[in-house]
Amino acid sequence: MSQIVKPDFIQEYVSLKPHNSFRFDATARFYGQITHLYQLDLAVKWANANRVSICMLGEGSNLLLTGDLDALVLINNLKGIALSRSENFAELTVSAGESWHQVVTYAVDNSFAGIENLALIPGSAGAAPVQNIGAYGVEVKDTLARVQVFDRSSGELLWIDAKECGFAYRDSHFKGIWADKYFITAICLKLNLDCQVKVSYGGLAEGLPSQPSIKQVFDRVCEVRTAKLPDLKMIGNAGSFFKNPIVTNDEYQKIHQSYPDLVAFAFEGRWKLAAGWMIDKAGWKGVSQDGVGVYEKQALCLVNHSTDRADSLLKLEQDIKLDIKQKFGVVLEREPVQLGKVPLI
Ligand SMILES: Cc1cc2nc3c(=O)[nH]c(=O)nc-3n(C[C@H](O)[C@H](O)[C@H](O)COP(=O)(O)OP(=O)(O)OC[C@H]3O[C@@H](n4cnc5c(N)ncnc54)[C@H](O)[C@@H]3O)c2cc1C
Structure with missing residues (x-):
């Protein structure tokens, strides 16, 4: 470690469970709340000097934490x-x-x-x-x-x-x-x-x-x-788990032929398909497996019922993506940002 002293407000080995809306548990090697800009300056100087990688979070409502973070996690609390x-x-x-x-x-x-x-x-x-x-x-x-x-x-x-x-x-x-x-x-x-x-x-x-x-x-x-959406205080989730796929007119027509009730919106010369509709149509709405599931009122929203680790959610994601690819020929893309190592599922 360099001569730059670790600022007092930086703690070690802090659980990020309260800092992600899925409520998965993962530990930050270093952690600090930033309430003033000078703290950001101090924290970044210290981390850069010690080759510690840094990640800034807000309220963790668009995060998929898949493991511990060997990094400095800064929570942005700048107000005004x-x-x-x-x-x-x-x-x-x-x-x-x-x-x-x-x-x-x-x-x-x-x-x-x-x-x-x-x-x-x-x-x-x-x-x-x-x-x-x-x-x-x-x-x-x-x-x-x-x-x-x-x-x-x-x-x-x-x-x-x-x-x-x-x-x-x-x-x-x-x-x-x-x-x-x-x-x-x-x-x-x-x-x-x-x-x-x-x-x-x-x-x-x-x-x-x-x-x-x-x-x-x-x-x-x-x-x-x-x-429509689950109450974050009751059920862990990150809102829409998949983006609505954007396809060409030819691709849209092909899917529409097989599924005349397909929900889609014209979007910048192409078509935006309602991913939630496809997941629902494929029969996933309300399904639960291994402590996680697909929300019963909104199929685009994956929820954490009772687990501390993201493994079963990653498995559910994989199962849904495979099924949607097979049924509609469309590859779903994840919306939340993944942080942490990828566990083997
Ligand atoms: C119930 C629910 C409903 C939602 N509905 C919607 C919706 O309708 N539309 C929509 O677009 N999103 C939606 N979301 C997703 C989410 O609310 C947004 O993406 C939101 O902007 C995330 O803010 P956050 O502070 O929680 O970011 P975090 O989850 O903390 O961070 C998300 C990403 O941004 C980065 N980041 C955060 N703060 C900073 C910063 N200051 N500087 C640089 N990088 C930063 C993080 O490193 C991470 O990569 C929903 C989520 C939930 C749980």
């Missing part, structure tokens, strides 16, 4: 929301450790439009750009102006324009080429003051007036999500 207004827009600068849903609530309470469809998505504001969170026809990239990052090698803080971040469906450079380069420390959202809302997706308009308010859309999203 700053508001600036122009004639047509409100700009919210949000520290990465704020709860995303609280940010949405703040925007809705102040009649700022643009993120009400993203209500009740668990997790931190700083993780929102990582997979470009999305729901009900809206993605965070639609209102994101820029992202503040900490450069892990230079220790510099810089703002990156949202257009540079490589946003795509459940994807960004933060998940890819920048995964080992930057930590997100804040985001800046540009929200509308004109109260325009988007309700054309996924039956959201049902039960709403023809020109709903921002608050009405927010309430409807909360209602639909609460009815």
